[in-house]
Amino acid sequence: MTVLTTIRAGLLSCLALVSSVLSAAAEIDIKEVTSPGGITAWLVEDHSIPFAALELRFRGGTSLDAPGKRGAIHLMTGLLEEGSGDMRAQEYTKALESLAASFSYDADKESLSVSARFLTENRNAAVDLLRQTLLEPRFDQDALDRVRAQVLSGLRSDEKDPDSIAGSAFARMAFGDHPYGSDETGTMESVSALNRQDMFEAHAAVFARDRLYVSAVGDITEEELGTLLDLLLGDLPETGAPQPGPADVSIAGGTTVIDFDTPQSVALFGHIGLDRHDPRFFAAYIMNQILGGGSFESRLMNEVREKRGLTYGVYSYLVPRDLGAVYMGSLASANTKMAEAVEVIRAEWTRMATEGVTEKELQDAKTYLTGAYPLRFDGNGRIASILVGMQMDDLPIDYVVTRNDKINAVTLEEIKQVASEVLLPENLHFVVVGRPEGLKTGG
Amino acid sequence: MIRRIVLSAIALTALISAPLRAEQQAEDMVTAFTLENGMEVVVIEDHRAPVVQHMVWYRAGSADEPPGQSGVAHFLEHLLFKGTDTLAPGELSATVAANGGRDNAFTSYDYTAYFQRIAADRLELMMKMESDRMVNIRLSEEEIATEREVILEERNQRTDNDPRALFREQLRAAQYLNHRYGQPVIGWRHEMETLDREDALSFYKTYYAPNNAILVVSGDVTPEEVRTLAEKYYGAIPANPDLPERFRSQDPPQTAARRMTYRDPRVAQPYVQRSYLVPERDSGAQETAAALYLLSELLGGGNTSYLANALQFDQQTAVYTGAFYSGVSLDKTNFTFLIVPAQGVSLQEAEDALDETFRQFLQDGVDQEQLDRIKLQLRASEIYARDNVDRIANRYGRALTSGLTVEDVQDWPKILQSVTADEILAVAREFLRPEVSVTGWMMRPEEVTQ
Numbered sequence: 001m002t003v004l005t006t007i008r009a010g011l012l013s014c015l016a017l018v019s020s021v022l023s024a025a026a027e028i029d030i031k032e033v034t035s036p037g038g039i040t041a042w043l044v045e046d047h048s049i050p051f052a053a054l055e056l057r058f059r060g061g062t063s064l065d066a067p068g069k070r071g072a073i074h075l076m077t078g079l080l081e082e083g084s085g086d087m088r089a090q091e092y093t094k095a096l097e098s099l100a101a102s103f104s105y106d107a108d109k110e111s112l113s114v115s116a117r118f119l120t121e122n123r124n125a126a127v128d129l130l131r132q133t134l135l136e137p138r139f140d141q142d143a144l145d146r147v148r149a150q151v152l153s154g155l156r157s158d159e160k161d162p163d164s165i166a167g168s169a170f171a172r173m174a175f176g177d178h179p180y181g182s183d184e185t186g187t188m189e190s191v192s193a194l195n196r197q198d199m200f201e202a203h204a205a206v207f208a209r210d211r212l213y214v215s216a217v218g219d220i221t222e223e224e225l226g227t228l229l230d231l232l233l234g235d236l237p238e239t240g241a242p243q244p245g246p247a248d249v250s251i252a253g254g255t256t257v258i259d260f261d262t263p264q265s266v267a268l269f270g271h272i273g274l275d276r277h278d279p280r281f282f283a284a285y286i287m288n289q290i291l292g293g294g295s296f297e298s299r300l301m302n303e304v305r306e307k308r309g310l311t312y313g314v315y316s317y318l319v320p321r322d323l324g325a326v327y328m329g330s331l332a333s334a335n336t337k338m339a340e341a342v343e344v345i346r347a348e349w350t351r352m353a354t355e356g357v358t359e360k361e362l363q364d365a366k367t368y369l370t371g372a373y374p375l376r377f378d379g380n381g382r383i384a385s386i387l388v389g390m391q392m393d394d395l396p397i398d399y400v401v402t403r404n405d406k407i408n409a410v411t412l413e414e415i416k417q418v419a420s421e422v423l424l425p426e427n428l429h430f431v432v433v434g435r436p437e438g439l440k441t442g443g
Numbered sequence: 444m445i446r447r448i449v450l451s452a453i454a455l456t457a458l459i460s461a462p463l464r465a466e467q468q469a470e471d472m473v474t475a476f477t478l479e480n481g482m483e484v485v486v487i488e489d490h491r492a493p494v495v496q497h498m499v500w501y502r503a504g505s506a507d508e509p510p511g512q513s514g515v516a517h518f519l520e521h522l523l524f525k526g527t528d529t530l531a532p533g534e535l536s537a538t539v540a541a542n543g544g545r546d547n548a549f550t551s552y553d554y555t556a557y558f559q560r561i562a563a564d565r566l567e568l569m570m571k572m573e574s575d576r577m578v579n580i581r582l583s584e585e586e587i588a589t590e591r592e593v594i595l596e597e598r599n600q601r602t603d604n605d606p607r608a609l610f611r612e613q614l615r616a617a618q619y620l621n622h623r624y625g626q627p628v629i630g631w632r633h634e635m636e637t638l639d640r641e642d643a644l645s646f647y648k649t650y651y652a653p654n655n656a657i658l659v660v661s662g663d664v665t666p667e668e669v670r671t672l673a674e675k676y677y678g679a680i681p682a683n684p685d686l687p688e689r690f691r692s693q694d695p696p697q698t699a700a701r702r703m704t705y706r707d708p709r710v711a712q713p714y715v716q717r718s719y720l721v722p723e724r725d726s727g728a729q730e731t732a733a734a735l736y737l738l739s740e741l742l743g744g745g746n747t748s749y750l751a752n753a754l755q756f757d758q759q760t761a762v763y764t765g766a767f768y769s770g771v772s773l774d775k776t777n778f779t780f781l782i783v784p785a786q787g788v789s790l791q792e793a794e795d796a797l798d799e800t801f802r803q804f805l806q807d808g809v810d811q812e813q814l815d816r817i818k819l820q821l822r823a824s825e826i827y828a829r830d831n832v833d834r835i836a837n838r839y840g841r842a843l844t845s846g847l848t849v850e851d852v853q854d855w856p857k858i859l860q861s862v863t864a865d866e867i868l869a870v871a872r873e874f875l876r877p878e879v880s881v882t883g884w885m886m887r888p889e890e891v892t893q
Contacts, residue, residue, distance in 0.1 A: 156712055
């Protein structure tokens with residue numbers, strides 16, 4: 001079914017502000033639960049539908065790959081659903097299907113996440129199976145070969161995908177040799193060389209209690225969750241691979257054109273960003289909302305799309321990763337139009353840095369951001385994911401109640417100040433993949 | 444299994460799971476009624492959070508476009524974000540945002556829909572603006588010219604920059620001999636370039652009217668509130684007495700298997716895709732569609748499916764296999780196979796293996812345990828579905844613009860449960876015949892075909 005949507009909201013939205021809840025929706029009651037065995041989780045009880053969502057996150061994710069083993073954690077994650085205990089892949093899948101539970105896994109550069117949902121009526125059996133999945137993976141050779149072939153197929157596709165080419169080039173430029181600088185999927189060469197032992201080592205690197213964050217939402221009580229946590233996670237080892245140090249982010253202004261024969265160029269642009277814990281973060285977040293934050297009303301969307309028809313969508317976003325922050329943006333534009341789009345974006349970057357925003361823009365952004373906040377809390381799985389993100393960002397449990405006040409407290413002057421400090425027009429670098437007319441690599 | 448390999452060749456039918464005792468049906472949350480001017484209303488209640496989604500669906504999609512104007516339904520969708528007599532261009536979206544909401548719209552073959560997600564106490568404002576643009580848009584020539592550039596960039600982004608999308612577009616054009624489903628929703632470029640103000644306004648005046656629309660409101664509202672507001676805003680708009688009968692030219696019997704080869708230097712991973720022209724869900728008669736849906740799950744629904752078992756586990760001929768069927772469609776729809784060959788396996792070998800496996804399936808018959816597991820998961824999916832009323836809202840919107848009724852939507856889960864193994868085999872034999880199929884090879888320019 002083809003459905004065309006007018007804006008791709010938050011397409012690359014590594015978007016930051018994980019946040020939280022309720023002003024309008026002040027009904028979400030988040031409790032901290034500590035199991036008898038000492039594992040902590042955040043819980044929202046809601047017994048209206050007989051199932052629960054459980055979200056686990058392990059800090060470090062694919063950045064914990066051992067030297068020379070790029071792609072190991074990504075591949076290991078893909079193998080988690082390919083058998084555990086004494087069940088091989090298909091037997092395992094049948095067992096999971098028979099419970100009508102769903103477990104899904106995702107590994108990125110900051111964390112490995114496990115998202116589970118299960119019915120109340122067979123919760124114990126589902127948790128048993130999830131425990132076995134996480135603690136007793138098999139990593140059978142035939143499963144490894146089969147999933148590796150899928151990864152390699154994906155890597156071959158990435159080599160001819162303009163978005164992937166741009167993403168890899170930008171990451172390499174921004175983060176260099178740091179794990180953030182390379183593709184977490186690995187390379188044809190590194191993935192081809194991985195073996196079973198590497199899978200067990202990757203598993204041991206990630207799954208440990210000292211980097212674990214947990215939340216649960218839905219039809220489960222505090223007591224039930226406490227018992228579940230010990231059963232599911234009590235036998236995890238205390239520690240895993242050491243976390244990498246901070247990245248040295250350095251991006252010089254300029255343009256990099258990567259030749260690729262396709263009618264529309266794609267571009268990523270950006271420079272160094274702002275740490276999530278920087279006191280100016282809220283001001284920067286609001287400023288970005290006005291500049292290119294994903295709505296029809298942003299300055300970039302207005303100038304590049306609405307007024308000039310140069311693109312279908314253009315966005316900017318703060319990407320405050322744990323170990324290195326960038327401020328980025330993206331767009332796609334026909335080869336004949338990209339140069340003009342780049343020029344308009346550079347001009348808007350400079351205008352914002354020098355002039356800041358108007359009182360009306362600030363008010364509109366505040367009403368949008370504070371009003372949209374409660375809309376995020378829609379559904380058990382979504383709420384569980386938000387809660388675990390808050391924990392990883394070291395936010396207090398009452399953040400959902402105070403977050404909108406923090407947005408509302410930001411002043412016009414603070415926005416102007418942060419715009420002049422955080423936006424660095426002379427450091428803005430465009431990576432363009434395609435055959436953009438009138439654009440050349442250069443500083 | 445790594446899911447990103449799936450090439451987005453088809454919207455992935457996510458196997459939702461789950462089951463048994465707690466089978467309170469989602470339909471308990473649903474109320475439907477019709478306004479005097481013919482506008483249908485569906486309300487789906489969920490009072491867990493003070494949020495509402497307000498949608499208006501029109502029974503007008505790309506398959507309703509006049510010849511020579513492919514893309515005009517979608518173009519008009521973009522233009523509805525311009526002004527009306529009382530709203531300045533962009534003001535509707537800006538107002539939604541200023542109230543903390545999000546809005547958007549989407550277009551497909553059988554429908555165009557507009558929606559806002561917002562705090563529940565702003566519902567009236569949404570209805571006021573949405574009902575306004577149902578009949579009062581104002582378009583300048585300059586807006587037309589700029590927005591046409593935007594949709595051309597959208598086509599660049601979705602289709603021309605993606606060889607898989609170009610392949611899919613050609614495949615679909617070959618599948619339909621005489622039906623507008625063969626034209627892409629975004630439009631053919633050469634026709635998009637000619638779309639003008641008259642084309643857009645003509646489509647608008649023909650199809651945008653309360654008697655051709657469905658209001659779907661989900662979230663923290665009661666049917667009484669919705670009725671009161673809907674009567675005030677939408678009820679005030681007279682029905683369009685000249686609304687045309689929904690007529691599309693239909694395909695004749697298809698009697699020749701079609702084959703095509705699409706070559707593009709941007710192809711990294713060659714694959715074979717085959718589609719068959721098959722029946723859709725029809726009001727009051729959804730049994731065939733239910734059997735086709737279960738057939739797609741049995742053949743291609745993940746690691747335990749028949750194709751995966753034979754081609755990815757036993758033989759390792761493929762890195763990925765899939766089977767897809769989407770029954771919500773006004774006219775005939777497709778059943779699709781996809782096979783991505785393993786390294787060193789040619790497209791011919793992959794296609795032969797697919798054919799042989801399907802033949803074997805017809806011989807072996809249905810694995811009853813697998814069918815039971817699929818049905819169990821479908822029952823559970825109705826429980827999980829209640830966690831996302833907006834998705835339930837979508838389900839109703841799509842169905843009601845595709846010739847189905849509220850009762851059909853509510854009967855569907857029961858019909859799925861009632862389908863037998865024999866019925867599944869029967870539809871497989873009856874409908875997956877070569878003469879109604881198109882087989883496409885997606886490959887690099889330098890590859891030889893034989």
